Each structure stands twice: as structure tokens, then as C-alpha cells.
Amino acid sequence: MNKLQEKAEPLELGLYIHVPFCARSCDFCHFYQEPPKRSDLNTYLDGMDIAMGKNPPPRIAGTAFWGGGTPGLLSAKDLERLCKTMVRSNYGVVPKEWSIEMAPATVKKDKIRILKDQGVSRISMGVQSFQPGLLDALGRVHSLEQVERSIELLKTEGWDNFNLDMIFAIPGQTLKMWEQDLDAVIQAGPMHISTYCLTFEEDTALWVRLQKGQVQRHTVEDEARFHELTWEKLAQAGYEQYEVSNFAKKGYACRHNLDTWRMQEWVGYGPSASSQLGIRRWTEPHSIDEWLAGLRDGRTKLTEEVQLTPNILAQDYLIFGLRMNAGVDLVDWESRFGESPIKGWEPFKTTLLEEGLAKSEGTRLWLTDSGRLVADRIGEEVLGLE
Ligand code: SF4
Structure with a gap:
């Protein structure tokens, strides 16, 4: 901790775990991810043991967030192993808030039971839309049936604290269609809803379609109308907006994200994970092999490193x-x-x-x-x- 950071109150440390595997790449996504080959999964899990064993967080972390990629793609056994690795490195302490991202197709009874047993307190699920045509437009692998089944399973297994991610301003989506999606997500009854305006990131499949003129993006005025409808409907349904894209029932805002946005410190583990600690902010290599080689020989080639001023x-x-x-x-x-x-x-x-x-x-x-x-x-x- 340095002078810049030590004045922050309260100084809660966050843990971020990056799980870089996806069944396939969604058309709008620019995050680093790999297909889940067994050999890579083993390499990754071995690497996490080394990373968190050699360089544990400098003090006990109060929040943890597992993102990706698709953390839920790991088997129940692998999830349990990674949970144990993380808690061991966090001085045996289970973080007060512990969120894990899961894609609807990965929500299975054995996995969510193990996560609950290990102390995970919150599941964040990337639904994006309740309309099959829009899911296709985004290149998502899950079906509407899988979305509905996974929400049902979370509820019957006693997970009341879950978030659903939604996307608006999808090419071809009308305001009416978005209103139907908002009704559906409210009806699903999560404690937290995130709504993101679609962005066209360079070199994604969607961006290529945009360049070829196969899809049209919404105008800035349209996007404003999508935002306003979101804010109005979610407020009516009792979801308090606490950030441009984030809404929660009272007491269910994501603490980990709040701390990050307030420029508290966090330590990230895994390929392409970022950290902000003391006067440094850095990003691990965007490749499992390079990341592991760096862990083994102690000469990690960081993707990015910034001396904070x-x-x-x-x-x-x-x-x-x-x-x-x-x-x-x-x-x-x-x-x-x-x-x-x-x-x-x-x-x-x-x-x-x-x-x-x-x-x-x-x-x-x-x-x-x-x-x-x-x-x-x-x-x-x-x-x-x-
Ligand atoms: S599941 Fe998430 S991380 Fe993986 S490709 Fe889709 S949007 Fe990207």
C-alpha cells in the first residue's frame, strides 16, 4: 500500500479471478478466451495453484469476483478445486461477497451446490435477451429454454442473490422488443440487473458484419431512448439504479464493483487478469502458456503495466x-x-x-x-x- 492508496477509507481489498474459457466466442465479445480443452484446463488450474500460492493477496480480501470467459464452464470438481485454492490463498477466509459469472448453459445442480458449499454468495448470469432471434443475432450459444431452466434451478436451489446481464440496442431490436425483454427480466425476479448498450468492438464478428453493411447500428438518439426506458421500467419495478448500467434491490448492489470503481485495490489472478495495487496497475499475459511460463520462471511478460500517479x-x-x-x-x-x-x-x-x-x-x-x-x-x- 502506498500513500496514494492508504488514504482510501475503508480500504477493502478485492480479488479477481479470470477463467479464460468459452464454449465458443459470442459475436460481440472481444475478451480473451480459449476453447475448453482438457489439457488447457489442467494447465490453467495448476497455474492458479502456483499463482495464488506464490503470490497470495497482500492482506485478506473482503470481496471476490470470478469473470471470464465462462467460469461456469469448469466442471463441479474443477470449480471446487479453484474455490479451495482461492480461499486458501486468502488466508483461509471466505470473502464476504463472492460473485461468479455463469452462462445459462453451464448452470447445473452439482456445480451450484458445490459453489454454495464453498461460500460463493452471488451468481451473475449472462442472459442478454429472452428472445431467440436476438440471441442468434448476438451469436450466443444458449437457448431461451436454457435461460428459463437455469433461473428456475437457481431459485429452487435457494440462490436469491443472482444478477442477470442484459443487452440492448442490438441490430434489429425495436424499443418494443426491449420492453418485452425488460418485462421478462423483471418477471424472473433477480436481486440485481445489469443492462449494457451493445458496443461494436473491433475485430469481433459483429463488427465485421457492421463493416460489410450486413447490420446497422442504432443512432445515439435511439440508444438514449433504450436507456430511458430501462431506467423508467426498472425503477417502477423496485430496482434502484446505482450506476449507468447497474440496478439492484435494496442492499444488493455489487460491493466488489463499487470498490473497484472507487479506485480501491484489487489483485487479479489468471491469464489476462488485471490488478491495481499500490502504485501499480498491470495485466497478465493473454495466453495460458505465456502466463504459466512467467509463473514458473518468475519473468512474466505483462501485457500492460502502468505506474500510477x-x-x-x-x-x-x-x-x-x-x-x-x-x-x-x-x-x-x-x-x-x-x-x-x-x-x-x-x-x-x-x-x-x-x-x-x-x-x-x-x-x-x-x-x-x-x-x-x-x-x-x-x-x-x-x-x-x-
Ligand atoms: S460467454 Fe462471455 S466471455 Fe465468452 S464469448 Fe460470450 S460474452 Fe465473451
Whole structure:
């Protein structure tokens, strides 16, 4: 921990585990993943034993998040092994909040029972849509039947704390179709819902189709209407928005993500996992073999490594903080990163307030609905401030 980080209160450490396997690549996805070959799975699990055994987190982590890839693709036995590896390295302590991402096709009774036994507290499932045509448009491998069966199974097995991920602004999707999806996800009754506006990432199958003119993206005005409908319907159904894309019943916001967005520290394990600790932020190699070789000979070739400065952390605190409905506490910001850590901030803040994109009260500043609709643009502008 360094001076930059030690002022953060409360200083909860997060653990991130990356499981880089997917049955096949979804058309919109740009994350690093591999097909689940048995030999690679064994290499990965052996590597996790080495990584977490050799370099345990510097102190007990209070939250954990397993993402990917598809962590749920691991067998029940492999999940149990990885759970035990993680808890052992976390000084034998089960994190208070422990989320695992699962694709609907991977939710099986034996797996979710083992996860519960090991202390996992939250399952996050990438549903994306309840409409078969839209699932096809996204290249998702699961069917509507698998979505419905997995939600039912989670409920009958006593998992009330689960999240469903949804995507909107899919080519061909009308506002009416999105409204039907929102009705379906509300009807499913999760404690947490994430809704993401589809992005076209370079070199994904969807991006290639866009370049060839085979699909059309929605306009910015359309996207705003999708957002507004989402906010209205989820609020009516009792889901409180706490970030541009995240909604939860009272008390069910994802603590791990909140801590990350507040620029707390986290340690990531696994190929392509990122960490932020002390004055460093880094990303592990995007290849199982390179990652394992680095673990064995101690000379990991990191994909990315950044020496954090007060300016970088102060900017990221604003970018992520302004996406949250609670906004940012400017006194906390200055006390952590120094007085006026970004020179151009004051005039920029005044413009946000004058244009009705933000509001402030006391030490807090948050985006209005209009501001939240252009949160990406505001983030880019904060990044450009000196
Ligand atoms: S399951 Fe998730 S990580 Fe895997 S390809 Fe699909 S979106 Fe990407």
C-alpha cells in the first residue's frame, strides 16, 4: 500500500479471478478466451495453484469476483478445486461477497451446490435477451429454454442473490422488443440487473458484419431512448439504479464493483487478469502458456503495466465515480489525491453544472439523467483534462 492508496477509507481489498474459457466466442465479445480443452484446463488450474500460492493477496480480501470467459464452464470438481485454492490463498477466509459469472448453459445442480458449499454468495448470469432471434443475432450459444431452466434451478436451489446481464440496442431490436425483454427480466425476479448498450468492438464478428453493411447500428438518439426506458421500467419495478448500467434491490448492489470503481485495490489472478495495487496497475499475459511460463520462471511478460500517479488515479476516480448515481465526494477525492489534483477540473465541473449534466450538494457531485446519457463522452473529456 502506498500513500496514494492508504488514504482510501475503508480500504477493502478485492480479488479477481479470470477463467479464460468459452464454449465458443459470442459475436460481440472481444475478451480473451480459449476453447475448453482438457489439457488447457489442467494447465490453467495448476497455474492458479502456483499463482495464488506464490503470490497470495497482500492482506485478506473482503470481496471476490470470478469473470471470464465462462467460469461456469469448469466442471463441479474443477470449480471446487479453484474455490479451495482461492480461499486458501486468502488466508483461509471466505470473502464476504463472492460473485461468479455463469452462462445459462453451464448452470447445473452439482456445480451450484458445490459453489454454495464453498461460500460463493452471488451468481451473475449472462442472459442478454429472452428472445431467440436476438440471441442468434448476438451469436450466443444458449437457448431461451436454457435461460428459463437455469433461473428456475437457481431459485429452487435457494440462490436469491443472482444478477442477470442484459443487452440492448442490438441490430434489429425495436424499443418494443426491449420492453418485452425488460418485462421478462423483471418477471424472473433477480436481486440485481445489469443492462449494457451493445458496443461494436473491433475485430469481433459483429463488427465485421457492421463493416460489410450486413447490420446497422442504432443512432445515439435511439440508444438514449433504450436507456430511458430501462431506467423508467426498472425503477417502477423496485430496482434502484446505482450506476449507468447497474440496478439492484435494496442492499444488493455489487460491493466488489463499487470498490473497484472507487479506485480501491484489487489483485487479479489468471491469464489476462488485471490488478491495481499500490502504485501499480498491470495485466497478465493473454495466453495460458505465456502466463504459466512467467509463473514458473518468475519473468512474466505483462501485457500492460502502468505506474500510477495521483493524476491517473484522480482521473479514474472521477470517470468511474461520475457513472455512479451517488456520484463523487470531492473532499474525499482531494484528500486521497491532493488538492486540485487535475488543473482543468474546476472549469469543467462548472460547465457540467451549467449545462444541467451534473448537480451538486455539499461535497458531492453527481450526473443528472441527461449527464448519465452522455457519461462515456464526459469520461473521455475528463481523461483529456490536464
Ligand atoms: S460467454 Fe462471455 S466471455 Fe465468452 S464469448 Fe460470450 S460474452 Fe465473451
